[in-house]
Amino acid sequence: xxxxxxxxxxxxxxxxxxxxxxxxxxxxFSNHGMHWVRQAPVKGLEWVAFIxxxxxxxxxxxxxxxxxxxxxxxxxxxxxxxxxxxxxxDTAVYYCAKDKGKFYMDVWGKGTTVIVSS
Amino acid sequence: EIVLTQSxxxxxxxxxxxxxxxxxxxxxxxxxxxxYQQKPGQAPRLLIYDASNRATGIPARFSGSGxxxxxxLTISSLEPEDFAVYYCQQRYNWPPLFAxxxxxxxxxx
Numbered sequence: 001x002x003x004x005x006x007x008x009x010x011x012x013x014x015x016x017x018x019x020x021x022x023x024x025x026x027x028x029f030s031n032h033g034m035h036w037v038r039q040a041p042v043k044g045l046e047w048v049a050f051i052x053x054x055x056x057x058x059x060x061x062x063x064x065x066x067x068x069x070x071x072x073x074x075x076x077x078x079x080x081x082x083x084x085x086x087x088x089x090d091t092a093v094y095y096c097a098k099d100k101g102k103f104y105m106d107v108w109g110k111g112t113t114v115i116v117s118s
Numbered sequence: 119e120i121v122l123t124q125s126x127x128x129x130x131x132x133x134x135x136x137x138x139x140x141x142x143x144x145x146x147x148x149x150x151x152x153x154y155q156q157k158p159g160q161a162p163r164l165l166i167y168d169a170s171n172r173a174t175g176i177p178a179r180f181s182g183s184g185x186x187x188x189x190x191l192t193i194s195s196l197e198p199e200d201f202a203v204y205y206c207q208q209r210y211n212w213p214p215l216f217a218x219x220x221x222x223x224x225x226x227x
Contacts, residue, residue, distance in 0.1 A: 035216070037162075037218075044203075044205065044218060044219075044220050044221045045154075045156075045162060045205055045207075045218040045221075046218065047207075047215075047216035047217070047218060050213070050214060050216065057212075057213040058213060059213040059214055059215055059216075061215070095161055095162075100164070100167065100173075102150070102167065102168065103150070103209035103214050103216065104152045104164060104167040104168075104207070105152075105154075105162075105164060105207075106164045106167075106173060106174075108161035108162055108163070109161065110160075110161055111161060
């Protein structure tokens with residue numbers, strides 16, 4: 001059974017940094033692109049970042065360009081999201097999701113909460 | 119940039135009724151559209167991909183249709199567990215960028 005488990009969330013002051021991790025199991029991790037998607041309190045879903053299976057391509061939503069970095073370690077079956085220069089508006093539950101192929105997200109973790117507050 | 123618009127914002131129905139949800143894209147993306155279901159406190163779940171293909175384990179009462187800019191998710195007969203928020207999603211450009219619609223909440227009338 002495919003499982004994704006996010007970690008690394010917490011409370012941070014504006015301007016601070018956090019590194020989220022998503023550890024996977026039950027899949028051939030190196031075959032799949034991976035996403036980070038976030039959901040602010042009482043809001044809808046917002047796609048944040050994507051990385052291809054072989055790290056050859058990356059993409060980010062415009063609001064995090066230059067502040068967030070997605071990466072992966074295929075030997076550890078883990079994808080990361082390094083978040084720098086955090087803003088209050090980055091407060092959200094952050095989900096990682098496996099790409100099904102054709103850029104749909106077919107398996108999701110339970111999410112990790114990031115709160116940016118002074 | 120693709121912008122997705124969903125209607126209605128809220129759909130109030132009774133169990134057993136038919137639900138019809140709409141998603142409109144600001145530009146055509148062929149049939150590259152997915153639908154997700156999200157219940158309170160849970161992660162989203164993929165229901166439909168490529169506009170009309172059910173994901174693994176999704177009941178047959180869920181169906182998707184449409185192409186180009188207009189898409190529909192239909193739940194033929196609502197079960198109690200179907201009351202949730204539904205999002206549409208598309209991919210565009212390369213490297214790929216992704217957009218979600220704002221969601222439609224299906225609640226109990």
